[in-house]
Amino acid sequence: MKLLNRILAPIALTLLSGSVFADQVEPNVTELKAEFLQTQNAKGFSAEETQAFIDNAEFNQAVIDAMTKPWEAKPWHQYYPIFLTEKRLDAGLKFWKEHADTIKRASKQFNVDPQIIVAIIGIETFYGGYMGNYPVKDALYTLGFHYPPRATFFRKEFANLQELVKEENLDINNLKGSYAGAMGFGQFIPSSYRHYSVDFDKDGSRDLLNSPVDAIGSVANYFHQHGWQKNQPVALELTLNKALPATVKTWAGEKMHYKIADILSPNVALAKSMDIDISQPGLVIKLEQQEHDEYWLGLKNFYVITRYNRSPLYAMAVYQFSQELKQAYATY
Structure with missing residues (x-):
């Protein structure tokens, strides 16, 4: 399970295969937390709400370890066999057949080739089989306040997480994901969840954690918003x-x-x-x-x-x- 958690690919994340955490200067966490409180206050959260949000998160060394040793640092001949397997292909065909109407609808509505939608969900989480076991709040807190190479980026994601939890009424204490805080079938980080997810099953919520229908529509929307050209070469x-x-x-x-x-x-x-x-x-x-x-x-x-x-x-x-x-x- 640890291996599978390591290969969950965080969405829109610049990989840091060459970074060495030990060479970085530990940030002043107290100052960063004070700045975070001000930032969230400007968004309408009270100091008490944000302080409780911070206090609910814990440092996790395993997150740092995983971030500094990404699978994408491997050469191609060692990397691709992790993903291009008969088992994943069989699961992808089953997922495509089971959700054929939804995938067809998403492909048409967002002008994205169906196979790319199915491939993303398969590569990211084996069709929902492995969504990650890291508490999302801990992962983003750890990277946002204790990982200098990307601290600014991940503090913004930690802030987006606070907003996302409120908007979608998520259970913060049971929210699990990748070591970089990516969640759900398609492994969306909080900012992407907020900006690109869609309520594709029309039940009133954007649920990327439990609804493959919402996940399919959201992945298609993500690619559409970033300029995918349907039926064109890659x-x-x-x-x-x-x-x-x-x-x-x-x-x-x-x-x-x-x-x-x-x-x-x-x-x-x-x-x-x-x-x-x-x-x-x-x-x-x-x-x-x-x-x-x-x-x-x-x-x-x-x-x-x-x-x-x-x-x-x-x-x-x-x-x-x-x-x-x-x-x-x-x-x-």
Whole structure:
């Protein structure tokens, strides 16, 4: 179970595979808590409410340990076998069949390919089977007040959690998730839960913890809001005759700034010839296999997947799993 909790992928989280917590200066927690109280007071919470919210959370060293050793730091040949399995594929086909009408409705309403919706929920939580065992309040408190590399980000998530609990009437003491505070079928962090979740089953609440219908609609909405282009390619394998030109670097989390015309050349070509608009944005993905490196051309949809989790390995696993699902479901 510990292994499975570690591979839950937090949504829209910049991974910190190179950070070393021991080299960071411990923040002044008292000052940070005072600032937090002021911030929440400006949002309408009383000092008593916010103080009780803080006091209800506890430091958890296991959260720090998990954050500093993410699975995405592994090479591709060790990473993808965790996710691309027959067991996950079978579960995905079963989930797709069981919720076919809902997935079709979400795909149409939000203009998102159905296989990407199913792939995300499968990669994140094995279709609700493994949603995480970390108390969300403790995870976000720990990272927000005791993890300098991302403390500002996670304090904002801790603040969003206080608002989310009030808005959705969640049981804070029984709210479990990943080590980064991501929750539910699709592993939404609090800010994403508040901004992108939808009441897709029309029962009056946005329940990503117990309602696969709400989760399906919410994942689709997340991708729609980040610019997913339905029925468009995601990534295309490249063939290199030589090393990448010095003018092109592999993608490392930055905004898309290359055009495909900047990447393709006589020495860098598509593995399968096809017509493509070379004026559109593109990026280069490097995948470490045991005996060689693979290079792929990532398109806008690939970048959209990285808005969910910024690791290129994660995005490639989602894409390849979605292709497996699409092909298998056609004959399921």
